[in-house]
Amino acid sequence: MKSQFLLDPTITFLNHGSFGACPKPIFEEYQRFQLELETEPVLFIQKKAAGYLKTAREKLSTYIGCNSLDVFFTPNPTFAINTIMRSLDLQEGDEILSTNHEYGAMDRIWSFYSKKSGAKYIRQNITLPVTSKEQLLDEFWKGYNSKTKIIFLNHISSCTALVFPVKEICDRARELGIITIIDGAHVPGQMDLNIEDLNPDFYTGTLHKWMLAPKGSSFLYVKKAFQNTLDPLIVGWGYESVSPGESQFLDYQDYQGTRDISSFLTTPKVIEFLEKNNWKSIAKQSKSIVLGNYQRFCDLLHTQPLCPISEEFLVQMASIPVKTTNPIGLKELLFTKYKIEIPVMSLNGNFYLRYSINGYNSKEDLDVLYAALQDILATTDLIQE
Template sequence: MSEFMLDPDVVFLNHGSFGACPRPVFDAYQQWQRKLEQQPVRFLQRELPEQLAESRRLVSEYLGAQSGEVVFVPNPTFAANTIARSLPLGPGDEVLISDQEYGACRFAFQAAAQQKGFRVVEQAIPLPVESEEAIVEAFWQGVTKNTKLIFISHITSTTALTLPVAQICQRARDEGILTMIDGAHAPGQIDVNLTTIGADFYTATCHKWMCAPKGSGIFYTRGDRQDLVQPLIVGWGWGKEKTFHRENEFIEHHEWLGTHDPAAYLTVPAAIEWHRHSFMKDVRERSCDLARLAVDEAAQLDGVKRVHPNAFFQQMGLVDITAKEVDPVAFKAHLYDAYKIEVPVIRWKDRTFIRISTHAYTTNEHIEKFVLALQEAF
């Protein structure tokens, strides 16, 4: 798709890492930056609160959240640190995560555990998965009477697996356990309704599958849980001498972090609008078909195996190349240097995966080049 600015000489199969911003959205991003620079004081002090409120309203509507439950953050790592450091966790308490969580967010809880004395318990979800019920039951083996928080991905980064988070959140609520969902890969790739999911906390990027500019993310906290969350950065929105008094306290505490460029946040509505006008349902279906085609074709090669049934992944497909005994870093570099294919090669639990991401710009020819490259390399 010509709307993207990606290098046409590169087969870009790694949308999942940082996304890619289409031209109309990037143009809106630059317009906001120019507006900021034309009169920084007027923009930041007098215009920004209302502009942010509108952007926040639209992204809340897009994600099925209630007014006042969503704030903008740079990324999910920021939100994970906020929760890890806010909740009153201490010795004897446990935070349950899966063995497939994103490293930076896992580190946030492990670092806080060292400081506060609680335990981070990592529960395996065996691969391949068989059913949503089996996933929930496998994960639930890690729950104990000391479990105070569950932190788990909506779609895992390492293994590209879609997890039944609504079922997990409901079961946790029934047992009085708080839940935080890492939805970095969900909005834009699948439909997300935060009210229906029922998590206490949810964080996601807008710059991945929503195709907004880099550095735009959301942090959702249910209204009845907001008193539990302290701001990671204390700024002008916190004290009695507040600079702004136009939002509720949760938003004031967590979104006014000091001087920064808010253009990425303000561009999120343009990304939502681009999705709506780009027949995103058709794009998703086509992209999902291409990801599954890549897995199906690659799995025909000797020593290459599929990992998930089709029902458990969307626009990120996964193949297992453990049998080839390649060095992941070297093989990733080889695919790029020899074939101009940008795709992650991941080492996880003594297994080696290739994660293929597809989006509006992906073509059948890209998939053919990827499979041919594997065939020649192996």
């Protein structure tokens, strides 16, 4: 499978989670659309783009389990959450309930909104290590009160790689009349996803991470009840269109002026590649490698796993707690000396080595990391035991 990817063969690449990696057949499809765009830009943008987007959206909606008229493409989840944020109308003192495990860019979005609106962003503490789903749910709901109007939650935490019980939280939030906004950046392609079954009000995810699409391909699902209240982040020709399409919601969100939508249009090829290569089986094998090696890294670094080592909490990533006072130096040393691409994540004053495993990886890649950490422990003071 390594031969299918464009990754530098001299690097042990254990960081699929950050930006993904695109296989050659999908990248070639991406370039094919870019060439078609440049060959006749007017024909492409004015005549073909809408039809291409519809086909891509229909393929995507089947894959993620929603109606094709309820989802549109975005460059990334940050764009998607900004779109939602700009349309909210919370009052001073209203609360957005979240956790202290969210992605940094998302924390900044809600901090920005809070300063503008007077609403409060509540980063509810989730204790580590997590011992059970019940513990996680109990701690989360302690942040709820009568002022809670919105729940914002990652489905899989970027830093800790933990899977959160989104279904249970969405179900209870609906009973309480609370709007749910879910950041599923790491979910599509790593976990089975059926958005209509989860039943959130808003859900964003990427194609360019675990679905292997080119960079800058993501989506935002919006429940029909909220579509007319969602203003476009970029107002363009689709607003009060003189040639409306089948959905005002999609008109508002899809037409943003001249832009390269080629990454979105590779979606049919992306799904074809995943199905042709039995990617569910590959993902299962990758998950087995993740779970089977987590404890030995914690033992080496004299730390504890962040959760029970099971499919309930981990998929194709795991974060190893690491005691270091120089996370940047540790990451740089792993890359420059040992040729390992792996992030050192920071959350709430703690640091984690997060490894990702995908179809181009093997256990031997983790053996390379293990040997490098042994050497660092023996020869430097970058890691404290």
